[in-house]
Amino acid sequence: MEKRARVLIDCRDEKGLVYKISKVFYDRNLNIDNNQEFVDKEIEKFFMRSVVSGMFDVHELSAALKEVIPEDAHVRVIEPKAKKIILMATKESHALGDILIKYADGELDAEIECVISNHDFLEELVRRFDIPFFHVPAEGLEREEHERHVMKLIDEFEFDYIVLAKYMRILTPLFVGAYEQKIINIHHSFLPAFIGANPYKQAFERGVKIIGATAHYVTNDLDEGPIIAQDVIAVSHRFEWRDMQRAGRDVEKIVLSRALSLVLSDRVFVNGNKTVVF
Amino acid sequence: MEKRARVLIDCRDEKGLVYKISKVFYDRNLNIDNNQEFVDKEIEKFFMRSVVSGMFDVHELSAALKEVIPEDAHVRVIEPKAKKIILMATKESHALGDILIKYADGELDAEIECVISNHDFLEELVRRFDIPFFHVPAEGLEREEHERHVMKLIDEFEFDYIVLAKYMRILTPLFVGAYEQKIINIHHSFLPAFIGANPYKQAFERGVKIIGATAHYVTNDLDEGPIIAQDVIAVSHRFEWRDMQRAGRDVEKIVLSRALSLVLSDRVFVNGNKTVVF
């Protein structure tokens, strides 16, 4: 039966990769519906994302590809289906709400397994959408202790990504290390500016004329993971910091949604502390 | 008791207006918290929006202002309170949903009286937020006949604005004339380009590199009312028209929300077919 797959390959660059890979597709009579490549010349690394259709077996295709490319290569042959995500949030509803509306409309190519929060502010909103909500209070707990409660809950689910939709707690290496390249965050600032707490107040005090938001993978360096998407909005001296925050929220939710959509359609490669986005 | 009001004045321009108006405030010992003026030199028209605080009577203040300015002047002294709005939509949820999320969070400075739709697609979503939903089907009805049904429903409510959050029917002069300067629309295009149906398909076929959205007051000229806000997003040849639509939806909802927030805080003057936005 005709089917379709996203093929993602990254490996050391060498001569003939496009030829060898496209030969594997050609030999199986597959159609290439979409194809993008990129070579990071600084580190001589090759990235390729192809959407192929035809008759194929995922394992056979994957094995055939691995045979023709360098040994260090990562090959993923992914059949499109809704990925599973866990949302985490704290008190603000804008980023979470944007995802919920898209979800309810069938516009989000994902299943939301649950929403986890360190507060109960968002419970009512989440329940309106018939999605499980878990309140895991952090009061009186060490940071890692709280994370262990959250992780126990998370580990009851199958999931592809954890999306931090304004989850306002700093994560320790315990948590981050457990879900490498699986956590996506929206940072309420135009990174690398205004790292840390209350960036809108920082931006206000600096008198900037533009504010922004950054969606990125979470790594152990606070606010320092690979950037997936960024956007900005103009502000002026007439903006008090709460106005900046309000304007910023619209940018935050759009940027997170855009990054999520890219990740869910397997368009993002992590490349060290950077990303390749096809 | 100390209170606050927004004072909106527009009139024929003449010498001494700022002096005369600020004297009225000064004589009453009012504080000016915020003040913006604009003169449209082409038509010699003066616009002023002041936020004043102190002890005053709305009617006395309004009368005093009218005495010192030209006879044709419009003077509005508005005590800040949540305005009442009626939302109209058809099938798409993004613009409506954005408003609902803000509403549920207390971020929208308005009361939503109800949502009216010519379809029942959005009923489930609206009911999740405990807001009255009315389905007024248009099948088999003349355009004006359908509008009369909608208007009968609308007229049961007190309201300040009707917000068309992707209401996909053309309105006749019957409807538009009944609610002058009270209807706000989001147009799924960067007006004045791509007027009319399916602008994303038009944009796709024209091969544009940027798409946009326009929020405007509705007048009897299709897609031709005074523009309140606009924004854009970059696209490329890789966007099929549905991708353009998807990207456009994010712009649409942001632009409508921004325009709505401006209107709800009495920052928008209609000036012929243009607006003055403070």
Next chain:
Amino acid sequence: MEKRARVLIDCRDEKGLVYKISKVFYDRNLNIDNNQEFVDKEIEKFFMRSVVSGMFDVHELSAALKEVIPEDAHVRVIEPKAKKIILMATKESHALGDILIKYADGELDAEIECVISNHDFLEELVRRFDIPFFHVPAEGLEREEHERHVMKLIDEFEFDYIVLAKYMRILTPLFVGAYEQKIINIHHSFLPAFIGANPYKQAFERGVKIIGATAHYVTNDLDEGPIIAQDVIAVSHRFEWRDMQRAGRDVEKIVLSRALSLVLSDRVFVNGNKTVVF
């Protein structure tokens, strides 16, 4: 000797194109430094731009490629060298000046053969850069008659592109037909809005909140050729139309420069009335 070429191919889409093309490169031991493909699914057309390096003969490579791809294909194997351009302008200096500054700095990957104008306003500026300037007055001439004077001049030069840097005369089919896909224009508006004369006045009167500029190939439909690049800038009610024009000029020159740079590096395919930009 090692050299480098840009290989541009467009043809009817069919299975195996990437494989067959990359095999030609592989068989000649060429390195692919950069590769981008795109399939326009609506019309089933394939576009590919590869930068290859190694030992090759341009004609042999070109012939080998033509053998493996559909007969209707266009194949171009281009060795990077500065292209030759003719600039045309009228009275405004901003778009022309931006190109001259880049040229003087060695930042423009082109040789400027000459500047042609229907006025002599810009002569002094052009001469400052030691570039030939030709004044071809249009007074008293029929449109085509004037164009014949210009064309006679143009045809004395070898050139790759004619760049209209605010050349404010409408071109007839005589002129446009003579230089198909060779004329690039900057339109002082966000096409398809405000087609025709004085778009800033039109934009001002329409009360838009954003203005833009469009760089495009010139075809016989006025302001209707394939778009290469667009950008925008926010304006407000405080902008008189001359302020819009002033703000617009900055966008115009940036957009033209960006389009020119894309065209000079052979990154733009014309695809009917659209472009594919790699």
Next chain:
Amino acid sequence: MEKRARVLIDCRDEKGLVYKISKVFYDRNLNIDNNQEFVDKEIEKFFMRSVVSGMFDVHELSAALKEVIPEDAHVRVIEPKAKKIILMATKESHALGDILIKYADGELDAEIECVISNHDFLEELVRRFDIPFFHVPAEGLEREEHERHVMKLIDEFEFDYIVLAKYMRILTPLFVGAYEQKIINIHHSFLPAFIGANPYKQAFERGVKIIGATAHYVTNDLDEGPIIAQDVIAVSHRFEWRDMQRAGRDVEKIVLSRALSLVLSDRVFVNGNKTVVF
């Protein structure tokens, strides 16, 4: 004789300021062509910029205004005329060139007194515009010693502003202190991100998706003066750092030109480490 002036006032905020100031205008039968006010509520400071026309004496008007407002007030009554500027640059021509083209066209509301550089790279370009160019080499000199040479030269001119159009040397307190609120710089980055040397390389290594530029007044804190204007441009993983630099240059020159135009029309107040821009 009818004339026009820009009146700039900043002082401690108190009740009645607009009334008292507009009364001064009214008593002299002056017309207010344009008027903007702003109150910084955090520090209770009032800013006002009025454009007035009529019959008046600058000194009498200034004195009358000072009488009605708080003692700490700064009052400036400025008759519009081309300001005098000194340009400083190093090797890159884009920001300088943009100003020169505007100047040659009469689009810059300023007289350029001279261009000073620590290198001779730009001499040829500057001489094309018949503007004095001074090369003040820094080789073998202590930083302050070099600055003393430059200052000696500067002090031979009357000038209103020094514009650093990519002057790539760090200035010491000696220089900065001598020309307080008179030095405008373009920083090749979206401040406060990527402070210091080679921000494009920093941005490249951080993998950002947007780069920007910042025009600001120069103070003794490196890259930390009040921001006048900022803008950004989108980039992708396909941009090598030199591509980022090239794209950034277009933003830099536009932002510097915009800031310069604001400063030359007396629209910018410095407010601590921020600006108020009318």
